[in-house]
Amino acid sequence: MADSYHKPVMLEECIDGLDIKGEGIYVDLTFGGGGHSVAILKKLKTGHLYAFDQDSDAGQNAIDLDKRSFTFIEANFRHLRRYLKMHGVGQVDGILADLGISSHQIDKPSRGFSTRFDADLDMRMDQSAELTAEEVVNTYSQQDLQHILGSYGEVRNAKTLANAIVAQRINHPVKTVDDLKALLKKYAPRAKENRYYAQVFQAIRIEVNEELKVLEETLEQMSEVLKPGGRLVVMSYHSLEDRLVKNFIAKGKVRGEVEKDFYGNINRSFKAISRKPMVASEKEIKENNRARSAKLRIAEKI
Structure with a gap:
């Protein structure tokens, strides 16, 4: 092993x-x-x-x-x-x-778990499962996104960020890690961007995998x-x-x-x-x- x-x-x-x-x-x-x-x-x-x-x-x-x-x-x-x-x-x-x-899951770029690599927003631990991170970000309601971000990621500005995601995806679906990071950058505390990204990714990952x-x-x-x-x-x-x-x-x-x-x-x-x-x-x-x-x-x- x-x-x-x-x-x-x-x-x-x-x-x-x-x-x-x-x-x-x-x-x-x-x-x-x-x-x-x-x-x-x-x-x-x-x-x-x-x-x-x-x-x-x-x-x-x-x-x-x-x-x-x-x-x-x-x-x-x-x-x-x-x-x-x-x-x-x-x-x-x-x-x-x-x-x-x-x-391994973090370090394999194609799995979409890590903020270090650009990839499709996936985050499924079981790759045969249907729900992906992309679906969560692009189809969940503002209320559900706010709950996930606040409860699972302990993101302080969860309501603001949820509103921003819903507004963004109307014209520009959030399909990749870099798409999501570009959106998050506007709302992350200065000098604490990486921690903020990690909190958001954790929240979405927990939802995807229940x-x-x-x-x-x-x-x-x-x-x-x-x-x-x-x-x-x-x-x-x-x-x-x-x-x-x-x-x-x-x-x-x-x-x-x-x-x-x-x-x-x-x-x-x-x-x-x-x-x-x-x-x-x-x-x-x-x-x-x-x-x-x-x-x-x-x-x-x-």
Whole structure:
């Protein structure tokens, strides 16, 4: 597995967090370049690893892995429970999720994820999906664009920008990365243009791939899929994802609402292994800039 495809962040901490048993069954929800999966497989004896990735490019990295202890599933991890059932698996000993976008997806210009290269506005993690970034930008209503930009990108002038996009596309559809950047430049804070572009691109990407909805659906399956004592290891890269994970672990609900039993105890299926999320070391951040925003949360099924 090539680090050039995607260098895994906090690899050692993730593997330690899973507390791997040689005979256990594990799931890597985000196979990518296979770095985490290879590290898990090294610790398995008679156990098995199931790895998910909806990106067909990632499947090429799984070809040479030992099929006796490894199964690659080319699907969105929102279908976790269904695919495990198809493979005769009811419960597992650990689940790892390295959320967000892979280095490969960012670095491949044609995918349209990066602000560094001109390309068609695509941003689909699953290249067979119908909805693209171009469609979001050119067909969504002003209200929907404002919601996406404000909620998913935390863009401060979301209403102004949404109005500008709608006005621009009447005569000049926004079809490429450079088209969108040219429009954004007029509304970006001075000297903070790149951060502004990143916020807008993040917002559109989350909408195209339904990232928060998918995470919610998957977290809600965890209670059923993990065995008691099983480990959940989740790495997120922005506050929207981290908040969902934190709420789910602490309160059993991604929105943070609390359900209590007859005795007033909070109904939850997990206990946090550490109160605060783990972050990458300064050394790792120097070697891999993507680690800068990573937050790792580890929990155990009660």
